[in-house]
Amino acid sequence: MRVRRKPNPNRNHPLHCPYCASELLFPDEETEFAWSCQDCLRVFSVQFHGQDDPPVKPEPARSSHEALANSLKRKGHEL
Ligand SMILES: [Zn+2]
Known part of the structure; x- marks a missing residue:
């Protein structure tokens, strides 16, 4: 009985062949990452x-409370 190998979590699935743009692609046994x-x-x-890493890192997102507080402050309200 043939044992099925463990799935490779790093295997990506191309949508098109990079040479002829065909969509008829199947996993190949050549390597863990090969497609035929x-x-x-x-x-x-x-x-x-x-x-x-990105050239410029975005600022971390504000919490909902901070965003609400900033919005209210901009409109002249106090918490
Ligand atoms: Zn092709």
């Missing part, structure tokens, strides 16, 4: 390596 295009018969890999 049924139209052009190419086998390619799609792998997520991580994410760079």
Whole structure:
């Protein structure tokens, strides 16, 4: 009996073949990240390596209470 391998959480699913734009893609056994295009018969890999830090980090979001307090303050109300 063949044992099914564990799912690879880092496997991405491409929507189109990068060579011919076909949507007929199936996982391939070449590597853990390989896909096989049924139209052009190419086998390619799609792998997520991580994410760079943004050049400018956004400010952390205000809490609802802080946002309400700022809004009321702008309109001349006191809490
Ligand atoms: Zn293709």
